[in-house]
Each structure stands twice: as C-alpha cells, then as structure tokens.
Amino acid sequence: MPSPSPLLHRNTAHERLLLGLSSGLGSLAVLLAGVGRYGTLAYAVRRRTREIGIRLAFGAHRHAVLSMILSDALKLVALGIGVGVPIAVAGGYSLRAFLFGVAPVDPAALAAACAVLALAALLAACIPARRAAAVDPLVALRRE
Incomplete structure (x- = not known):
C-alpha cells in the first residue's frame, strides 16, 4: 500500500492547479487595477497642477496636498467596497x-x-500624491 502523501498529492493535483490558476489570475487582476488606478490618479494630479500650485502659493502645507490626493484615492476605494461587498x-x-x-x-x-x-x-496613489506635494508653485502657475 502506498504512503498517503504521494496518493494525497496525486488526488489533489487538479485542485492545486485550479488554486494556482485562480491565485495567478486574481493577482493579475489586482495588478491591473492598481496600474489603472495609478494612471487615473496621475492624470488627475496633472490636470490639477495649477490648483495645487495655487494652494501651495497661498500657504498650504505639502502634507495637506499629500493628504488631499490620498484621501481622494481612498474615497473611491470606500465607494467600491461599499458597493462591492453587498454584491x-x-x-x-x-x-x-x-x-x-x-x-x-x-x-x-x-x-x-x-x-x-x-x-x-x-x-498606486503614493507616486502621484508625492508628485503633487513636490509641485513648485511658480512653475505650476507659469505653465498655464
């Protein structure tokens, strides 16, 4: 009689294959969502460069700009979780x-x-938020 380990290994091969495929596809989905979220946030920060420059010129702290961009990103996550969990x-x-x-x-x-x-x-929001916080107000206001 064979030992249970090879027998168990052979009998669960299909389940392990499905587990590996599901894990890989799930990881790919999270990666694609993160890259997409990064792209939309980078675009939004680029469009708001003038606004961010004005905020900084009027005395806003770079930490406040960083918090603003990160909170915008997390608001969408909260909305997605609020809709996705009940579904x-x-x-x-x-x-x-x-x-x-x-x-x-x-x-x-x-x-x-x-x-x-x-x-x-x-x-995904960290890089655009850091770029927004590093905006030079004079350059941002001159650019447009």
Whole structure:
C-alpha cells in the first residue's frame, strides 16, 4: 500500500492547479487595477497642477496636498467596497446551491479582499500624491 502523501498529492493535483490558476489570475487582476488606478490618479494630479500650485502659493502645507490626493484615492476605494461587498454577499447566497462544504459568505475572505484592494489603491496613489506635494508653485502657475 502506498504512503498517503504521494496518493494525497496525486488526488489533489487538479485542485492545486485550479488554486494556482485562480491565485495567478486574481493577482493579475489586482495588478491591473492598481496600474489603472495609478494612471487615473496621475492624470488627475496633472490636470490639477495649477490648483495645487495655487494652494501651495497661498500657504498650504505639502502634507495637506499629500493628504488631499490620498484621501481622494481612498474615497473611491470606500465607494467600491461599499458597493462591492453587498454584491459579493448577494452573489454568495445566490450561488449557495453550488457550494458544497463552503459557507456562502466568508467574512475573513471579504475583509482580506478589501484590505488588499485598499493597499493596492494606496500604493498606486503614493507616486502621484508625492508628485503633487513636490509641485513648485511658480512653475505650476507659469505653465498655464
């Protein structure tokens, strides 16, 4: 009789393949969302360069500009989570007939997904926010 380890390994090969594919595609989706979010934030900061320059010229601290850009980014994440979590919960309950041995809603998985999404958005917002905080008011006002 073979030992349980190779037998278990062989019997779970399909599940491990699906796990690897799902993890890879999920990671790719988060990466694409982060790159897209970075692009939209970089564009928004570029369009608001004059406004940011005026704020800095009137005495706004660079920390306030950094906070403004980061809070704008996180507001959209909060909106996405506020819309996405109820849809995920409803989807889980509507698919419960197809789930065997799995709860329709896993609060830990939802919390982890929300945390990963918020972290990806925060990382995507860091570069545009730092660029906005580093704007020279004179250059920003002369440019337009």
